[in-house]
Amino acid sequence: MKKLFVLMITILSLSAVLVACNGKDKDSSDKGKEDGNSSSGKAEKQEIVMNAGSEPPAIDPALATDTTSGWVLDHIFEGLYTRDKNGSAVPGLAEKTEISEDGKKYIFTIRDGAKWSDGSPLTANDFEFAWKHVLNPDTGSSFAFYLYYLVGAEEYNKGNAKAEDVGVKALDEKTLEVTLNEPLGYFETLLTMWTFYPVKEELVAGNENWSAEAKTYVSNGPFKMTAWEHDSEVVIEKNNEYYDKDSVNLDKITFKMVGEATTYYQMYKTGELDFIKSLPTDVIESEKDKDDFEIVPYYGTYMYMFNVEKEPFTNEKVRKAFGMSIDREVLTENVTLAGETPAYGMVPVGADSPEGDFRAVGGDYFEENLDKAKKLLAEGMAEEGWTTLPEVTLLYNTDENHKKIAEAVQEMFKKNIGVDIKLANQEWKTYLETTKAHNFQMARMGWIGLFVDPVVNLDYYLGDSPNNRTGWVNEDFDRLMAESKVEQDTAKRYELLHQAEEVLMTDFPMMPIYFYTNTYLMNKNIKDAAKFVNRFPFMKWAEVTEK
Numbered sequence: 001m002k003k004l005f006v007l008m009i010t011i012l013s014l015s016a017v018l019v020a021c022n023g024k025d026k027d028s029s030d031k032g033k034e035d036g037n038s039s040s041g042k043a044e045k046q047e048i049v050m051n052a053g054s055e056p057p058a059i060d061p062a063l064a065t066d067t068t069s070g071w072v073l074d075h076i077f078e079g080l081y082t083r084d085k086n087g088s089a090v091p092g093l094a095e096k097t098e099i100s101e102d103g104k105k106y107i108f109t110i111r112d113g114a115k116w117s118d119g120s121p122l123t124a125n126d127f128e129f130a131w132k133h134v135l136n137p138d139t140g141s142s143f144a145f146y147l148y149y150l151v152g153a154e155e156y157n158k159g160n161a162k163a164e165d166v167g168v169k170a171l172d173e174k175t176l177e178v179t180l181n182e183p184l185g186y187f188e189t190l191l192t193m194w195t196f197y198p199v200k201e202e203l204v205a206g207n208e209n210w211s212a213e214a215k216t217y218v219s220n221g222p223f224k225m226t227a228w229e230h231d232s233e234v235v236i237e238k239n240n241e242y243y244d245k246d247s248v249n250l251d252k253i254t255f256k257m258v259g260e261a262t263t264y265y266q267m268y269k270t271g272e273l274d275f276i277k278s279l280p281t282d283v284i285e286s287e288k289d290k291d292d293f294e295i296v297p298y299y300g301t302y303m304y305m306f307n308v309e310k311e312p313f314t315n316e317k318v319r320k321a322f323g324m325s326i327d328r329e330v331l332t333e334n335v336t337l338a339g340e341t342p343a344y345g346m347v348p349v350g351a352d353s354p355e356g357d358f359r360a361v362g363g364d365y366f367e368e369n370l371d372k373a374k375k376l377l378a379e380g381m382a383e384e385g386w387t388t389l390p391e392v393t394l395l396y397n398t399d400e401n402h403k404k405i406a407e408a409v410q411e412m413f414k415k416n417i418g419v420d421i422k423l424a425n426q427e428w429k430t431y432l433e434t435t436k437a438h439n440f441q442m443a444r445m446g447w448i449g450l451f452v453d454p455v456v457n458l459d460y461y462l463g464d465s466p467n468n469r470t471g472w473v474n475e476d477f478d479r480l481m482a483e484s485k486v487e488q489d490t491a492k493r494y495e496l497l498h499q500a501e502e503v504l505m506t507d508f509p510m511m512p513i514y515f516y517t518n519t520y521l522m523n524k525n526i527k528d529a530a531k532f533v534n535r536f537p538f539m540k541w542a543e544v545t546e547k
Contacts, residue, residue: 025088032431042249042547048544050275050537052255053399054202054428055231058209061132061197061316062141064349065467066432067448071536072255073194076219076236080108080127080176081191083543087532089189093122093243095196095219103183106129108176111300113243124170129201142466143195145459146450149187149485151179177347182486189451222248222540231257249543258428262398265521277536281401284337284519292524295339297517299350299534301449302343302456304394304409305510311390314453316508317380318389322442323511324373326364326409331513333509335408336401338519343512346461346501347454350533353494357513358454362498365505370416377417392421396444397431404443405513433533435469439442443469444514449534453485454497461504472509 030106056069061077064070072163073264091097095111114122131150132142135157148154151167167179180187190196200218202212211217214228214235222242227235234255238248256262256273261280267273277288287293306313306322313319328342341349344364351358381389394410396402406423421442426434435443447467449456462472462481480500487493521530522537525545530538 004490008497011194027218043525043544043546046250046544047252047254048250048274048523048539048542049254049256049272051258051273051277052234052268052277053257054259054266055257056234056255057429057432058215059225059228059234061130061194061199062143062192063140063211066428067536068428069256070194070450072225072234072236073197073223074538075223075540076217076225076239077194077197078242079191079193079196079198081188083192083530083532083538085528085530087530087535089192092192094426097188097246100532101489106180106187107171108178110174110176110244114220115241115243116218116220117239117241118218119182120200120242121173122175122198122200122220124176125173126198126201127176128138128170129170129205130197130199130276131168132166133199134195135166136163141195143193143460145465146190146193146195147238149180149184149190151181164294183488186451186453186462189410189453193450223250223253233257233537236427246408248540250539253539261433268521274526275529275537276401276521277518278401279521280340281335281337281404287521292521294365294520294522294531296518296520296531297350297520297533298448300446301346301454302340302405302446302513302516303444304433304513305440305443305445305470306508307438307441307443307469307471308509309438310384312380312384312392313441315380315384317376317383319508319511320366321373321377321417322413322419323508323544324376324416325410326511326513327368328514329403330412331408335404336471336514338517340514340517343514346504346512347457347497348449348515351449351452351454351457353454355426355494356401356490358494358497361494362501365510373417377419381393389419392423392441394442394444395424395426395431395434395440397428401446409513436466438469438471440469445510448516452534454494454501455481457501458504459496470509472507472508474503477503479506 052068054068057066058064058069059072061073064073080092080094081343084090093110093114094108096109098107102237110124116122131147133139135144135147135153137157138157144157151164152161155161156163156166169177172178203218214225219226222239223236225239225240229471237252260479263274265280265283268276306319310313332340345362346365347358347359349359353361355361394406396406410421410423413421434440445480447460458481461468463478477500480496484496487496500533525547527543527545
């Protein structure tokens with residue numbers, strides 16, 4: 001089964017990363033509207049209810065950093081590029097793309113019929129404003145660094161340049177000029193990220209609360225938000241102003257916010273929900289042979305972060321002792337139960353490189369070794385002058401499966417290296433605020449690649465990345481990552497990324513646990529849901545058939 005998952009991920013990731021090599025001129029004929037496989041027995045009521053699991057912390061393209069917010073955003077917005085049913089980057093609002101000979105300048109032509117959900121025209125100016133809004137230091141976007149590929153973007157975001165110095169400019173209402181520091185082979189794929197979505201300038205400028213309520217929300221994707229009952233549900237409905245509305249079958253999607261796994265599982269079984277993800281581990285065995293169950297690859301890493309500025313994780317040897325003392329095979333085979341792969345590095349299986357899968361080429365950076373773990377723990381304590389280890393609390397966001405993993409890890413630390421730890425949990429939004437403030441010792445985190453490339457996984461630990469909550473800063477790591485982003489020789493680029501990962505795993509500011517899969521239960525009457533390796537199901541083409 002594990003080999004099958006690796007193969008599935010590799011095939012899907014190839015389609016995602018190789019799209020940028022298709023040529024310099026792209027037009028709407030490349031969009032690839034595949035014929036659907038849906039049944040002719042289309043149900044009269046085209047509505048579905050899915051479980052988001054929690055309140056989306058920020059349904060704002062500039063501020064969203066999590067997969068829950070991103071899942072909603074992907075349905076209600078669209079960028080210059082979007083994804084086809086296979087997950088490959090294809091033109092979205094860009095009807096035509098021209099690329100200069102040196103690969104640094106892009107001219108995007110906005111397609112005819114591009115409108116906001118309120119019926120007003122969407123123009124190139126909206127993209128220029130949106131990208132500069134992300135980069136504006138006052139916005140406080142944690143994902144601003146994804147735009148640093150643009151000329152002047154990093155300087156503006158760090159307060160050392162002006163907005164007009166950034167390499168994005170609307171030449172007229174239909175034409176957007178983008179200038180990069182260096183050629184970027186995966187730029188079209190990067191543009192599918194929500195951070196690059198347009199926003200309506202007259203709505204957003206000077207109104208930081210524009211995205212807080214449905215009544216003030218304007219978007220441009222296949223669906224539009226019509227209701228948001230906080231901590232309960234978000235409702236989106238078909239956007240009839242969307243240029244490709246004929247491809248959209250569903251009239252309404254409701255995202256429920258039920259965090260307790262047993263509860264949302266029962267809601268699915270009673271028909272209150274049409275789709276759930278992350279099944280309770282104790283029901284996987286009974287569900288795995290049913291037609292509505294699926295285990296899907298998911299390009300991400302489940303890990304525990306160490307706060308290197310708080311004892312005892314100020315000591316590298318202590319961090320490594322903790323990392324070596326848990327049995328990942330036991331966790332994945334007896335606790336998580338969804339075919340996950342034990343992780344001994346940051347970059348998951350599924351990213352291609354000239355020599356093969358990046359993870360396979362890089363190999364494992366450490367091993368589970370209890371004797372060595374005990375030795376490192378003793379040495380680390382001696383270096384710090386500790387006769388007893390400072391008290392440790394492991395923080396995780398409220399979730400039944402996270403709790404089970406934390407409890408298993410707690411038992412392993414006690415049994416394997418004689419360390420008692422405490423457990424604490426917080427709701428997702430509070431948890432994000434707590435970890436962002438570095439108010440923890442050891443905390444659970446998952447990082448899903450927003451596109452399939454090692455750079456997006458490793459970027460998490462850049463010294464100036466707002467997503468790096470460990471306090472760890474390493475000049476060699478930052479330098480190698482910077483060099484990889486301008487290196488035009490593909491083999492050299494991947495070698496730099498391998499070197500960067502080695503630096504990360506040598507200092508050990510986090511301990512990887514496993515590489516993700518996702519468990520789904522989806523109503524069998526839902527057809528043509530697109531399932532990508534780094535997103536939850538995308539419902540643009542989905543339809544409900546008769547029972």
